[in-house]
Amino acid sequence: MSDDVVLSFHAVSKTYPGTPPVTSLREVDLSVRAGEMVAVVGPSGSGKTTLLNLAAGLDRPTSGTIHLAGHAIESSGDRRLSGLRAHLLGVVFQRFHLLDHLTATENVATGLLYRGLPRRRRRAAALTALERVGLAHRAHQPARTLSGGEQQRVAIARALVGRPALVLADEPTGNLDTVTGGQILRLLTDLNTDGVTMLVITHDLAVAAACGRQVEIRDGRVSSAVAL
């Protein structure tokens, strides 16, 4: 494995138990190199979310190996996985998942809470991250008073605040109107230009087209990986 590979899937399958068992990923191979912005596209139910959950260490594969910045995810315990998420990953969700009654700064600072950094340093870093996403002027507003686009910017700042090795974004524009979605997409591509490695799950073709590489997933298999 080359040193600059941030995330790699090797022959990864995921089957959910049940009657009948549901296999949502089959023998998936995938790798994301440092500085890349990769889109994972595919219709609903194709296994995109499963792939994201596995990449984030929120779930474990049934078979195959996953490495995040050199750490094997499939064999790690809960403690170690939590540590990897705290230090190496930033996640952006379709529904933002902000804590409503906390301010924008407090929400962003939560991204560093589980690293054991002192509060002062977390806040300073959060303000810097908010500046980066163009929300410095809303830093002290409660999250619930922000617009959808602003909320997603706060969520992106939270994902970036710890300078993670990889940012996972799950339909980052899915809950936004076209104009706001476009602005968020531009922010993401700017961040990528600045060197942030990203894996974007989307079924929005405009988002996919903005990424440097698209991986299409269909019925749990990677059907094509096109470099633009």
Next chain:
Amino acid sequence: MSAPPDARSGPDARSGPGSRLRPADLLPLATVGLRGRRVRTALSTLGIAIGIAAIVAVLGITRSSQSELLTRIDRLGTNLLTVTAGQSMGDEVPLPATAGLGVARTDGVERVAVTAVLTQVHVYRSDRIPHTQTGGLDVRATDEDLLTTLDGHLAAGVFLSAATARYPVAVLGHQAAVQLGVVRPGPGIRVRISGHWFVVAGILAPFELAPELDRAALIGLPAARDVFGYDGHPTRLYIRADTARVAQTVDLLARAVNPAEPPAVQVSRPSDTLTSRLLVADSGTSLFLGLGAVALLVGGVGIANVMVISVLERRAEIGLRRALGATRPHIAGQFLVESLVLATLGGLTGTALGVLITYLTALQRGWPAVVPPGAAGLGLGAALAVGALAGLYPAVRAAGLPPTDALRAV
């Protein structure tokens, strides 16, 4: 990005970076949920507060009333004894004429006062009152030592003396004076005792340990003999015994009073009724403490309920925190501390409330306000224990939620 913190300081690439939550962050983290749901926080706090307030107030009020009883017992003394020959139809039965002398010679007796109820003799405000309207008041013949033996006090006037005991002079018990309408004694103030006028020389303050004297008109033994033909048989003796030898003295008294028939003599210790009230107060305490504990339990169930609901509502937050790097113990800790914070708030409020209730009750009843120091500690300790128990299940449940499921919920 400009000047982000150094994310990779510390973590070792081989063993993997660790997830760490600073202990100092636990409390602010645990109050995030509470600050967002103020009404619910206040209500569940109230549940615990009521239980704790009940417990603290019960302990405080009981201790305050006991302290008041103990002060009274101390003041009245536990060394006062009374000797009677039992009662017949509500009247006191005569003791041997020598009883007073016998008792005075008994070991351990410091002072003795002899009294006798004069049957068929009654006291009236004036000669216009029909004879049947006795008002339930007694006329008692007594020696001059009664007041000192009982450590009693006069509300007004003077007590009988060796000089006045021979003349038609009366001293009224507190209740008797009220009933006869005598406000103050004096040479011109008289009452009618079975056909004879008696001058009221004094009015007694109430006797806590000898209530029978409150409803009596007291006259001297010589006057009783001369005017009403009193035969010299006392019916009730009041005795002050040496405090250190009260029990032994009690054993000796019956024989000293009536050597011929000791079992016919009743010796009692009036302070026993007060002492028994201490015991009654104690048994009442257990009952109320039980009720307080039930209230606390209900409060605890309330907290557990609120926490379980909170976990369900905040599944997305739990998933988010797991995605941000929280371990299962971090999540459990957050919810457990949240429950403890709720219980502590309730405990503090309840303790303050309990102390306030104790002080107000004591103030109203004229008792010394005493809150046992243990009660406040017990209240807070009980609140914390309830909070920990109530938070345990929701915390474990929160920690056990799979992060992917939690994130799917909104």
